[in-house]
Amino acid sequence: MRATYFLQRLSQLLIVIFCVTFGCSLLLQLIPVSPAEILLPVGSPEERALLTKEIGLDRGPIGYYVKWLSEFVRGDFGDIYYSGGREAVSSRLVVAFPRSLWLMLYTQIVALAAAIALGVWSAYRVGRRADKVISNVLFVFSSIPGFAIALVLVLIIGVRLQWLPTLDYQPYSAGVWEHFKHMIMPVLSLSVGLIASYTRLLRADMIATLREDYITMAASKGLSDRRILWRHAFRPSSVTLFTSAALNMGGLIGGAIVIETIFATYGVGFEVFAAISGRQYIALQSLVGLISIFYVVFNVIVDFAVGFVDPRTRDRRVNK
Amino acid sequence: MRHLFKGGRRKVAGVMAIALVASLSQVAPSNAAEKKSGGTLTVGIFDSFPGYCMADNLANSSLMAGRTVYETWVEQRSDGKMVPYVLSKVENSADFKSWKLTVRDGIQFHDGTKVNGDALVTNLQALRGALTLLGKAPSPGTAGGFTANIITVTKVSDMSVQVDLHRAQTDYLETLYASGRFFVRAPSQILGGAKCSTTPIGTGPFKLVSTKLNELVVAKNPNYWREDADGTRLPYLDGITFTFLVETASRVSGIKSKSLDVAMFTSAGEVKQIRNLQKNKNMTVIESPEEYYPSIWLNNRIAPFNSKNARVAVSHAIDRVDYSKVRNRDYTSPAKSIVGPANIMYNEKGFLQFDLEKAKAAAAAYKVEAGKDLEFSFPYTAGSTESLANVTQIQKYMTAAGIKMNLLPLTTAEIIQRAFPQQFQAMALLLMEGTGTAFIAPFITSDLSGGNQAHLLRKTPLAILYGILNLSAFTDTVSDELIYAAKAEPNLAKRTALYAKATQQIQSEARLTTIAYQKYALAYRTNVKGVGELGLTAGGKRKLMTNFGIDFTGVYKSGK
Numbered sequence: 001m002r003a004t005y006f007l008q009r010l011s012q013l014l015i016v017i018f019c020v021t022f023g024c025s026l027l028l029q030l031i032p033v034s035p036a037e038i039l040l041p042v043g044s045p046e047e048r049a050l051l052t053k054e055i056g057l058d059r060g061p062i063g064y065y066v067k068w069l070s071e072f073v074r075g076d077f078g079d080i081y082y083s084g085g086r087e088a089v090s091s092r093l094v095v096a097f098p099r100s101l102w103l104m105l106y107t108q109i110v111a112l113a114a115a116i117a118l119g120v121w122s123a124y125r126v127g128r129r130a131d132k133v134i135s136n137v138l139f140v141f142s143s144i145p146g147f148a149i150a151l152v153l154v155l156i157i158g159v160r161l162q163w164l165p166t167l168d169y170q171p172y173s174a175g176v177w178e179h180f181k182h183m184i185m186p187v188l189s190l191s192v193g194l195i196a197s198y199t200r201l202l203r204a205d206m207i208a209t210l211r212e213d214y215i216t217m218a219a220s221k222g223l224s225d226r227r228i229l230w231r232h233a234f235r236p237s238s239v240t241l242f243t244s245a246a247l248n249m250g251g252l253i254g255g256a257i258v259i260e261t262i263f264a265t266y267g268v269g270f271e272v273f274a275a276i277s278g279r280q281y282i283a284l285q286s287l288v289g290l291i292s293i294f295y296v297v298f299n300v301i302v303d304f305a306v307g308f309v310d311p312r313t314r315d316r317r318v319n320k
Numbered sequence: 321m322r323h324l325f326k327g328g329r330r331k332v333a334g335v336m337a338i339a340l341v342a343s344l345s346q347v348a349p350s351n352a353a354e355k356k357s358g359g360t361l362t363v364g365i366f367d368s369f370p371g372y373c374m375a376d377n378l379a380n381s382s383l384m385a386g387r388t389v390y391e392t393w394v395e396q397r398s399d400g401k402m403v404p405y406v407l408s409k410v411e412n413s414a415d416f417k418s419w420k421l422t423v424r425d426g427i428q429f430h431d432g433t434k435v436n437g438d439a440l441v442t443n444l445q446a447l448r449g450a451l452t453l454l455g456k457a458p459s460p461g462t463a464g465g466f467t468a469n470i471i472t473v474t475k476v477s478d479m480s481v482q483v484d485l486h487r488a489q490t491d492y493l494e495t496l497y498a499s500g501r502f503f504v505r506a507p508s509q510i511l512g513g514a515k516c517s518t519t520p521i522g523t524g525p526f527k528l529v530s531t532k533l534n535e536l537v538v539a540k541n542p543n544y545w546r547e548d549a550d551g552t553r554l555p556y557l558d559g560i561t562f563t564f565l566v567e568t569a570s571r572v573s574g575i576k577s578k579s580l581d582v583a584m585f586t587s588a589g590e591v592k593q594i595r596n597l598q599k600n601k602n603m604t605v606i607e608s609p610e611e612y613y614p615s616i617w618l619n620n621r622i623a624p625f626n627s628k629n630a631r632v633a634v635s636h637a638i639d640r641v642d643y644s645k646v647r648n649r650d651y652t653s654p655a656k657s658i659v660g661p662a663n664i665m666y667n668e669k670g671f672l673q674f675d676l677e678k679a680k681a682a683a684a685a686y687k688v689e690a691g692k693d694l695e696f697s698f699p700y701t702a703g704s705t706e707s708l709a710n711v712t713q714i715q716k717y718m719t720a721a722g723i724k725m726n727l728l729p730l731t732t733a734e735i736i737q738r739a740f741p742q743q744f745q746a747m748a749l750l751l752m753e754g755t756g757t758a759f760i761a762p763f764i765t766s767d768l769s770g771g772n773q774a775h776l777l778r779k780t781p782l783a784i785l786y787g788i789l790n791l792s793a794f795t796d797t798v799s800d801e802l803i804y805a806a807k808a809e810p811n812l813a814k815r816t817a818l819y820a821k822a823t824q825q826i827q828s829e830a831r832l833t834t835i836a837y838q839k840y841a842l843a844y845r846t847n848v849k850g851v852g853e854l855g856l857t858a859g860g861k862r863k864l865m866t867n868f869g870i871d872f873t874g875v876y877k878s879g880k
Contacts, residue, residue, distance in 0.1 A: 045781065082517030084373020084458035095532065151569065158577040167563065167570060167579040168362070262570055264563055266534050274368075274533050 009303060013296045020292040021072070024285045025065040029057075031281070038279045039081040051081075055282060068285065077286035080278075089283045092271055093290075099169050100267030102179075103260075104252040106187040108245055111194035115241070118195070119202030120229055123237075126207055134199070142196035147258045150189035154262065157185060167264040186263045190256060194248060198241055205237035239306050246302035250295025254287070356548075356556045359877035361848065364571040364583035366590075368533050368564045371517030374446055374510070375461025380840065381584040383500060384869030385536045385562035389430075390503035390522035393421065393440070394493045395856055396863065400755040402493035403858035406435060406504045406523060416488040416808060421496075422480045427545045429506035430527040437475045442507040444473045444483065449782050457510050458517070462740075464777060464785040466498055466758075468768040471775075487770040488808035490815065494758030500868050525555035525873045534564040548854065548874065556850065556876035568593045575603065575843055581877070582844040584869050588614065588750070589706035591651040594841045603843045606851070608865040610652060610837035613659050613760075614750035616714075617832050619742055620794035624686065630694050631830035633682035634746070635672035637721035638714065642674075644836045647713055655834035658764075658827060662755050667820040670828035679721035695724035696745040699738075702729035710748070714835075742793040749791065750838060753867060757819065761803050764826055766795040770804055792832045799825040840867050850875045 028035055035057060036048040052058050055078075056067035071078070077089035118134055125131045141149075158166035164185055170178040209215065210233055218228050257269035268287065275284040365381035372378070378386040395405040404410050408424035427435040442451070448467040451457035460467075469492075472484045485492065496502060506521035520528050525546070526538035539559040546554045563580075565571045568590045574580035575597070585594050598605045618625040618634060625631050640654035653660075656668045672678075683694045698714070701707035711727055718725040730738075739747060752760045762768055768786045769775040777783045787793075799822045806818035826832070842865055844851060852864040854874025862871055 082371040082373060083375030083461055084371060084516030085512075085514035085518060087518050092532065154569075154573045154577070158579070159573050162577055165579040166577045167364070167565070167574045261567060264534075264565055264570060264574075266532075270534065278370075278533075 005307070006304075009300050013300055016296050017289070017293055021069065021285070021289045022065055024288050025068055026061055028281050028285060029061045029064065035281055038281070040083075068282075072286060072289060077290070078282035080275075080280050080283050089286050092283075093268070096267045096271045098171070099260075099265050100253050100256065100269065102183065103186055103190070103256060103265060103267060104249055106183055107190040107194065107252060108249065110187055111191040111198055112241075112245060114191070114195045115198030115202055116234075116238075119199040119241070120206060120234060122199065122203045123206030123210060123233075124225070124229060126203075126210075131203075135203075138196040138199050141192050142200070144193070146189045146193050147262060149192050150185065150259055150262045153185045153188060169263075169265040169267075182263075182265075186256075186259050186265055189259050189262075190252065198244065201244055202237060202241045205240050206233055209233045209237045235309050238309060242302050242306060242309075243299075246298045247295075249298040250291060253294050254291040356552065356850065356876040358556070358558050360559045360561070361557060361581040361872070361875070361877060362561045362563065362574075362579065364565045364574050364580045365562050366564070366566065366568070366571070366584060366586060368566075369531055369536055370533070372505075372509070372520035372531075373458050373516035374463050374505075375459050376517055377462065377501070380586065380867045381869060382536075382562070382564070383867070384584065385538075385560075386503070386520065387500060387524065387868060388526040388538050388560060388562075388872050389520045389524045389528055389536075390505065391524050392497055392500060392502060393443075393504060394497050395858075396497060396500070397856060397858075397860040398863045399860070401860075402491075402497055403856060403860070405857065410493060412492070416490045416492070416810065417485045419483045419485070419492050420476065420480055421483065424545075425479065427523050428543060429508070429523055430521050430541060431506055431508050432543075433506060433508065435504065435523055437477060437479050437481050439504070439507055440481045441473055441475050442510055443502075443505055444470070444481070446505070446510045447502060448473070449777050449780075449785070451510070452782065453776065453780060459782070460785075462762075462785065462789055463498070463502070464782055465768045465787075465789050466495060466502075466762055468772075468775060468777070468786055469495070469770055471772070486772040486775070487804050490810050491756055491758060491807060494756045497758065499754055499759040500866070526557075526560060529559065536562040538562075546857065546873065554854070555873050557872065560872060572596065575845065576600070578845065581848050582842065585841045585843070587648060587652050587838050587840065589710070590841075591649045594651070594843075595649070597841075597843045600843075602846055604846065604848075604851075605841055605843045606865045606870075607842075608840040608863070608867060609662060610660055610839045611662050611754055612750055612838040612840070612867055613655070613663075613752040613834050614748060614836070614838055615658065615752060615763075615791075615832045615834050616746060616748050617744075617791035618746050618830070619744060620792050620831060621742060622745060622793075624690065624694055624696055625745060625792075627686055627689060628830060629682045629686035629689055630696075632672060633679050633686060633694055633721060633723060634696075634718070635830045635833040636675045636679035636682060637717045637723060638833065638835055639674045639676075639717055640835050643713060643717075647710055648836055652836045652838055654836050657823060658832060658834045659752060659760060659823065660837040663760065664756060664816055665760060665819040665823045667823040667827070669820075670824040670826075672827065672830055672833065676721060679723075683722045693724060694722070695726070697726040697728045699728040699730045699735050699744055699747050701735065714748075739791060740788050742788075742791060747791070748835075751789070751791065757803070757807070761807070762789045764790060764792075764799065764822075764831070765803055766790055766797075766800055794829075794831045796825065796829065796831065799829075799831075840865065840869070842869050847878045848875060849878050 036051045040048050040051055056064045059067060075090060079086040079088055122131045122134045154166045157163050165182055168182055170182045172179050215228060215233060218232050254268050254272050257273050260267050260269045272287050275287055365385060367379045367382035369382050370376045391406050393405060393407045394402045397403055406424055406427060407421050409422040411420040421440060423436055423440055429435060445451050446457045447460050447463040448470050449460040449464040452459050469485050469487055469489060470483055471486050474482045476482050504523050509516055509519060509521040525541055525544045527541045529537040529539045540555055544554055548554055571583040572593045575583040597603050618631045620626055644650055644652055644654045657666050657671050659665045686694045698711055700711040715725045738744060739749060751763045766787050802818050802822035802825060806815050809815040809818055851870050855861050
């Protein structure tokens with residue numbers, strides 16, 4: 001049964017990736033001018049013809065896609081074209097990808113940790129002052145965009161107090177504290193909004209779960225509140241939370257462009273922006289392909305995780 | 321206790337004084353020796369790094385960064401005069417048609433190869449497109465237009481090269497400098513194929529560590545050829561990181577929070593932030609002169625601006641004083657000529673100043689001539705609030721004069737891509753700059769080869785470069801000939817007069833117009849020292865601050 005479910009999800013994953021990447025490659029074919037002219041604006045006709053052939057644009061939409069895909073799966077994500085040469089997209093990703101990955105990971109850890117604590121507490125104290133305060137504060141935070149939080153943090157923590165650097169990314173090799181020092185403000189900026197939405201999701205699910213009969217039964221058996229909350233209520237209530245987190249992961253990989261720009265962390269989001277503004281369509285196609293893979297893979301992982309947390313969901317899907 | 325203190329006071333004081341003198345005598349010389357060496361800087365800039373090959377134009381603040389890796393054959397002194405730099409000597413024929421350039425001995429590129437006559441020939445031939453035609457180097461890009469007056473480049477000795485020109489040019493060294501853009505590139509970079517744009521190899525005080533679209537990291541070049549007046553080998557700094565920070569707020573907060581040591585700004589939309597930093601006592605803010613002339617290019621080749629009435633109407637409609645006040649907070653001066661007062665071409669005659677009645681009359685005349693209202697589209701950078709605010713302000717002036725101006729939101733890449741085949745009806749772009757004409761004439765001349773029918777690019781697709789820089793796409797034989805004549809004129813007074821006539825001709829025909837003169841600012845923290853202190857090898861100093869910022873060769877950091 002599990003193998004069938006796994007294969008089913010895997011095939012869905014491949015279909016989604018195919019649709020996204022093929023759609024992107026079709027868009028490239030639909031551009032009213034030759035992509036070679038855009039990639040080599042000062043190149044000679046011979047150079048452009050050579051590039052057209054090299055990229056596979058002379059093979060038609062299917063031929064081009066097959067060529068791109070065969071290179072993509074081998075880790076060749078194409079090139080970024082300059083007037084005097086080119087640079088492999090992969091060489092840029094080697095720098096940008098770890099930045100985005102750390103940023104996403106820390107953001108999710110912070111957001112989930114805070115949201116779980118607040119959501120469970122809020123549901124437990126539903127209708128009381130603590131719940132109202134948490135709900136109202138989070139409502140305010142959810143309405144403030146991340147970039148505004150980033151600018152406030154920069155002004156207060158960076159400029160006024162000078163506690164943390166306002167710019168740049170430092171890898172672990174530069175020192176663990178250096179690394180974290182540069183990540184705190186970007187992570188906070190991204191996670192505040194997520195904390196608000198995650199907490200609200202978890203709170204709502206927890207409240208519903210706490211009204212279930214088996215919770216009443218557990219309470220009547222004399223189990224402690226802590227045990228009921230964490231052991232019996234949290235697990236089934238966390239399905240929506242983790243699904244939402246997975247959906248955000250793909251978005252954070254390529255969509256943190258504003259925060260990346262404010263803090264000059266320059267990850268994958270910036271590479272996407274640069275590819276769009278520089279009309280580097282081949283690079284863009286590969287970047288979109290990669291982001292879509294992440295998006296889908298994270299969702300599949302969460303699907304499996306949810307199935308593990310709540311086997312009923314897995315069985316329901318398979319029985320369909 | 322009292323006794324002990326009283327009795328020992330003199331002894332203690334004496335010992336302390338001796339210790340203090342001893343410590344000072346030991347520390348002071350070592351401080352003096354160390355204070356200018358070592359340390360790194362982080363610099364926030366507002367331009368990205370599109371590449372380092374001939375056609376990749378580093379703009380303003382990224383040019384400042386590029387010039388830490390690269391040097392130029394000649395340098396411009398603060399008085400505007402061009403002096404040899406990587407060259408040791410420059411000689412010209414009496415008719416200014418032949419220039420002999422001699423390379424300074426003892427300089428090597430970052431790859432260890434020697435800078436010599438061969439390297440100079442490779443650089444010049446690459447810039448003019450000769451190596452592109454042979455398939456040896458990438459496209460020269462717009463440099464092919466700038467250098468189109470060259471007929472031949474001949475190596476005359478191991479260290480000397482002769483450049484022969486089609487038309488006499490007294491200011492050829494300005495062309496060789498190209499406002500700091502014609503770098504001394506290593507032949508290995510130029511001929512290096514796919515890495516020309518991504519691997520800068522120069523002779524500069526710093527060498528490449530890494531580069532990306534948004535960052536350039538450079539480290540001290542241990543074999544740099546220059547020393548300071550005390551004989552210390554330059555540069556002082558160990559390295560510099562230039563970071564592209566598109567958001568002005570990021571540069572401001574970066575330098576205030578000490579994440580940056582230096583940050584550069586432009587008066588085009590960053591005046592508020594420059595003024596904010598000027599008030600900060602932990603900061604030194606220096607400004608360039610107003611030697612940058614953003615223009616409104618009116619496409620003379622297509623409607624509606626193939627009509628003089630249309631051009632005159634637009635030129636008269638712009639309230640330059642109001643624009644400087646509203647958009648630039650009076651930080652810049654309203655234009656009175658297409659170039660600024662410091663430029664040799666400056667001339668107020670013929671410049672069509674704001675006059676709403678004349679604008680309306682010209683618009684009405686256009687309507688009679690064309691049979692329809694005067695209407696045109698004007699691109700701006702999509703997503704840029706500054707760009708939108710600027711064009712909206714201009715649109716307001718047009719509306720007041722009865723002219724319809726449609727705003728066209730496009731990406732920067734689209735604007736540049738469509739600008740140089742001259743596809744826009746009108747557009748705003750800062751191209752012209754400086755005190756001379758090397759970075760002005762190419763934009764207002766119709767044929768940069770000077771009519772040379774035998775020029776090497778003439779029968780190739782690259783011949784487009786002769787006129788591609790003239791964004792207004794006009795052919796005016798009167799102004800062309802005046803500019804050629806001025807360039808050939810050795811007498812400064814006569815040359816100035818000829819240029820002034822050319823300017824008057826262009827202005828009276830309203831080929832293009834200018835709104836305000838622009839400048840740049842650079843802020844650095846108080847522990848950054850030595851800015852503008854290092855002289856040139858030929859004597860004198862560079863300009864303290866330009867559109868390409870400052871020179872980092874003699875900069876150091878105190879209190880590291």
